[in-house]
Amino acid sequence: MSEGARILVVDDDADMLRLLSMRLQAAGYSVTAVASAEAALAQLAVGRPQLVLSDVRLPGRDGLGLFEDIRHQHPSLPVILLTAHGTIPDAVDATARGVFGYLTKPYDPRELLEKIAQAVALGSDAEQQVAHDETWRAEIISRSSRMAELLAEARMVARSDASVLLRGDSGSGKELLARAIHKASPRARKPFVAVNCGAIPEALLESELFGHVKGAFTDAVANHKGLFLAADGGTLLLDEIGDMPPALQVKLLRVLQERTVRPLGSSQSLPVDVRIVSATHRDLDAAMASGQFRQDLYYRLNVVTITLPSLGERREDIPLLANHFLHRLAAKYGRRLSGFAPEALRALAAAPWPGNVRQLYNVVEQVCAISTTALVPLALVQRALRVSTVEVQTYADAKRRFEREYLVGLLKLTDGNVSDAARLAGRNRTEFYRLLQKNELTPGLFKGDGAAPSPDGDSAERSPVKGKET
Structure with missing residues (x-):
């Protein structure tokens, strides 16, 4: 006892x-x-x-x-x-x-x-x-009590096969924690595979996850086993799970329930043994309420939830992280840097960090690249912090922003004519409508002459695309 x-x-x-x-x-x-x-x-x-x-x-x-x-x-x-x-x-x-x-x-x-x-x-x-074996979490630099409790919970969870949902802002370290959970688990000697569900186009994501056989589609020139089978026996991280398209959510749920994978174009299902860790910065409760995320899949993935604090909620870790990054980057760039001046370190500890640990790493990399003294001075830190006030985006966020701006540009170019816009985009009208709905865009609002759009969103009178008249 x-x-x-x-x-x-x-x-x-x-x-x-x-x-x-x-x-x-x-x-x-x-x-x-x-x-x-x-x-x-x-x-x-x-x-x-x-x-x-x-x-x-x-x-x-x-x-x-x-x-x-x-x-x-x-x-x-x-x-x-x-x-x-x-x-x-x-x-x-x-x-x-x-x-x-x-x-x-x-x-x-x-x-x-x-x-x-x-x-x-x-x-x-x-x-x-945990006290005697810290190698599993060696990549997570922290001395805060908040992170200590979180890591203790992660270490306990790692011993089971329960699915884990990691929540937290972008840049807070969800993938690092997922890797640590894998290293602390009985599956540590097996593969750890990560996939960003928001960074892969919907048409390719199914093949990437579940694989395909040769000839399953035009570019399928060889068999591809997919990430589920690549992670067999180990851990699969489904990063940004909140961005997974609804149609694939159904197929993912089936794989999790049946523990088998059927590659595209194959008539046979293959058994797979994978521990699932998923991660998101989105509000999945709101996504479920709006019908964008399946409730049954949510409960399948959310057996245990671990929420990572933002960097602002663990400020005592900022000096430790900053010096850790500085020494690593100094070795990378071949620079002789010993640390930060005291006032520079205080400025880092007091700064807002909307991009969290990822943003801090970016700031340290900037000062490391241009510092001419062994101790990084306050002026360089202040300069880097001003530059870093530009919004720090994940690849998925940047991709979503580009897609919306691209669609807006097409609608402006075609005066809201969906058929012409879809043709320019190389998409059929049905798929193009889905893109418009996904980005909450109404074609009629882009009609330059003010005429009311027809029910399908096209102009009442078809007009040639601007710039195409002869």
């Missing part, structure tokens, strides 16, 4: 709460007792225990609801539920979703203590393993 382990006990029955507290304290545990799920969540915000022991029947949010909140906020924190006979099916379902265990009332005190000891020991072993 881990002496003095901290346990949070939740029960609205005052007598039961008192009895549980006495028994656990007698067994050497440190106990915090509360009477509701809301009070438990408030206590978790103050300090993290090593175990939560909760009754299922609670006023307001019940024990199962509390478990769901804990699962999202603290995936590695074990939860034991105490249930009455009528709630056993719910508890069994919760066990399948990750609750450590459940006991029925009236419970056997010896069985309860054994179950608690198992849960606490599991957590302690994991913490000791």
Whole structure:
């Protein structure tokens, strides 16, 4: 048993709460007792225990609801539920979703203590393993308490095969965390494969993910096994999963359910064993509400959620990251740089970082390339920060912006005539309409002569494309 382990006990029955507290304290545990799920969540915000022991029947949010909140906020924190006979099916379902265990009332005190000891020991072993083996997270530079807790949760999650959804702003380090989870998992010796779902055109993404056989389409001159099969036995990161087209979401869901992949043009499905980590900076709840993201796929991917803090939420890490990047880049450029002047480091720590760690790396690279002294001065940092106020975009964001600007240009050129615009774009009208809807563009608003557009968006009278008259 881990002496003095901290346990949070939740029960609205005052007598039961008192009895549980006495028994656990007698067994050497440190106990915090509360009477509701809301009070438990408030206590978790103050300090993290090593175990939560909760009754299922609670006023307001019940024990199962509390478990769901804990699962999202603290995936590695074990939860034991105490249930009455009528709630056993719910508890069994919760066990399948990750609750450590459940006991029925009236419970056997010896069985309860054994179950608690198992849960606490599991957590302690994991913490000791993390303390002695940091190679799995070597690429993640941090000393902040916020990141320390996040990494502890990631290390615990890595030991299972549960699908993980990484949330966080662009540039916050989601791919680095996904790689760390892979390295800490039993799959570490197998491949880690990453794909940005927003950076590959829709027509190619299916083939890229699931593969194709020779002759499946015009350019399929050889068999291609696809990224799922390339990651077989290992981990597949689906980055920017929120940008995946709806039609492919259906096919992805089928692959996750059946654990088989059918390459394009093939009549046979191939078994595949892949652990899925997905990442997004989008609000998937809003995407589901608008019909852009499938709810069933969301729940399949979102077994465990880990949310990365922005760089502004972990400012104590900025000097550490800045010096780490400086030494790495100095070696890359062959420069003799020893660090930042104190006032330069203070300026970095106080600056806004909308582009997060990626933006910080960019700023450090700029000063590294032009610094003429061993210590980077404040003036160079201020200059780089001014340049970096230009919006930092991901490739997917830049691609979306270009697509919209391109469509706007075509509609202006053709006075809102969809047929002519589609022809210039080399797309059929149906596909072109989908692009317009995706970018929330209305062809009639681009009609230069003010005439009302016809129902299909074309001009009422067809006119030649500007610049094409002879």
